Amino acid sequence: MTRSACLIFNPVAGQSDPDQDLAQIRKILAPEIDLEILLTTAEVDADELAKRAIARGVEALIASGGDGTLSAVAAALVGSNIPLGVIPRGTANAFASALGLPDTIAAACETILGGATRQVDAAFCNGKPMVLLAGIGFEAETVEKANREAKNRFGLLAYILAGFKQLQEMEAFEAEIETEDRIITVNAVAVTVANAAPATSILAQGPAGVIVDDGLLDLTVVAPANVAGAIAASYHLFRTALTGNATNRDDIGYLRAKRCKITANPPQKVVLDGEIVGTTPLEVECIPRGLTILVPPVTVEMPLEEKLEGLPGLTVEYKLESLEQAL
Numbered sequence: 001m002t003r004s005a006c007l008i009f010n011p012v013a014g015q016s017d018p019d020q021d022l023a024q025i026r027k028i029l030a031p032e033i034d035l036e037i038l039l040t041t042a043e044v045d046a047d048e049l050a051k052r053a054i055a056r057g058v059e060a061l062i063a064s065g066g067d068g069t070l071s072a073v074a075a076a077l078v079g080s081n082i083p084l085g086v087i088p089r090g091t092a093n094a095f096a097s098a099l100g101l102p103d104t105i106a107a108a109c110e111t112i113l114g115g116a117t118r119q120v121d122a123a124f125c126n127g128k129p130m131v132l133l134a135g136i137g138f139e140a141e142t143v144e145k146a147n148r149e150a151k152n153r154f155g156l157l158a159y160i161l162a163g164f165k166q167l168q169e170m171e172a173f174e175a176e177i178e179t180e181d182r183i184i185t186v187n188a189v190a191v192t193v194a195n196a197a198p199a200t201s202i203l204a205q206g207p208a209g210v211i212v213d214d215g216l217l218d219l220t221v222v223a224p225a226n227v228a229g230a231i232a233a234s235y236h237l238f239r240t241a242l243t244g245n246a247t248n249r250d251d252i253g254y255l256r257a258k259r260c261k262i263t264a265n266p267p268q269k270v271v272l273d274g275e276i277v278g279t280t281p282l283e284v285e286c287i288p289r290g291l292t293i294l295v296p297p298v299t300v301e302m303p304l305e306e307k308l309e310g311l312p313g314l315t316v317e318y319k320l321e322s323l324e325q326a327l
C-alpha cells in the first residue's frame with residue numbers, strides 16, 4: 001500500500017453510526033498509512049473534495065459512503081493512475097458488488113492495506129464519467145421513485161418496491177441504438193448500458209455477467225408486451241444474473257459495443273450511476289482500463305452454474321492449482 005492516502009468520508013451515508021465507522025477505519029488504517037480525512041458536507045460534495053485532492057497530488061484516494069460518494073470519487077479518478085480504495089457504507093452498495101469488492105469496513109480496510117490493484121474499464125456518458133451503468137426507461141424511473149425517505153425506512157427494499165410501482169406504469173418507447181458498426185431500432189421499455197453492474201441491476205443482465213475489463217459496454221434491451229411480460233422478463237433477468245446463462249427470451253436482447261448513442265421517442269429520462277442526469281439522447285463511450293482500484297489480493301471467480309450458499313456447515317477451500325490459474 002502507499003504511504004499516504006486521502007479518505008473522503010460521507011458522514012450521512014447509509015444507516016450506520018458514522019462516528020463508530022470512522023473510528024473503526026482510523027483504527028485499522030492510521031497505524032499503516034498517513035491518512036488525511038475529509039468529510040463531505042451538504043455544500044461540498046465528494047466530487048469536489050476528490051478533485052481538490054487529485055490537484056494536490058495525492059498518492060491514493062479512499063472513498064467511504066454510499067454509491068453516490070463512491071461513484072463521485074471514482075469518476076474524478078477516471079484516466080488517472082491514482083488507486084482508489086473503497087469502503088462501502090450505503091444502502092445498496094452496487095459499486096462494491098459490481099466490482100467484487102468487500103462490503104464490510106474491516107474487510108475493505110484490509111483490502112486497502114493489501115495494496116493489490118486492478119485496472120477496470122470506465123466510461124463517459126454525455127461527457128460525464130460513468131463507472132457502473134446508464135439507463136433509460138424503467139431503470140431511471142426506479143431510481144426516481146426510491147427516494148431518500150424510503151431508502152432510510154426500507155433500505156434495499158426501497159428499490160424493489162420502486163421497481164414494482166414502475167411495473168404498473170411502464171410505457172414503451174421507440175429507441176434507436178447506434179454503435180460503432182450498427183444502427184438498431186426497437187420498441188423497448190428499458191435500455192441499459194453497463195460498464196459494470198451488480199446482479200441486483202437486473203435490467204443490465206441480458207448478457208449474464210457484465211465484463212468489467214474487456215473495453216466494451218454491455219447493452220440490454222427489455223421490451224415486454226405487457227405488465228405480465230414485464231414481471232416474467234424481470235424474473236428471468238434476475239435468474240440470468242444468478243445462473244450465468246445469457247438470456248433467451250424474445251423480449252430481451254443484448255449486445256456489446258465500444259460506444260453507443262441512443263435516442264428515444266418519446267424522449268426518456270437518463271439515469272447515470274444512480275442519479276437522474278437529464279433526458280435522451282444518451283451517448284456512452286468506454287474508456288478501457290480507465291480506473292485503478294485496490295482489490296482483494298486474489299480474485300477467484302466462482303463458476304456461475306452453481307449455488308452453494310446457505311447449505312448447513314458449508315466451507316469452501318480453493319485448491320492451489322485454481323489459485324495459480326487465477327493469477
Ligand SMILES: Nc1ncnc2c1ncn2[C@@H]1O[C@H](COP(=O)(O)OP(=O)(O)OP(=O)(O)O)[C@@H](O)[C@H]1O
Pocket residue numbers: 010011012013014015040041042045065066067068069070089090091092093151
Ligand atoms: N455532511 C452531509 N450532510 C448532508 N448531506 C450530505 C453530506 N455529505 C454528503 N451529503 C449528500 O449525500 C449524498 C450522497 O450520499 P451517498 O450516496 O454517499 O449515501 P446514501 O445515499 O446513503 O447511499 P445509497 O444511495 O446507497 O443509499 C449526496 O447527495 C451528498 O450531497
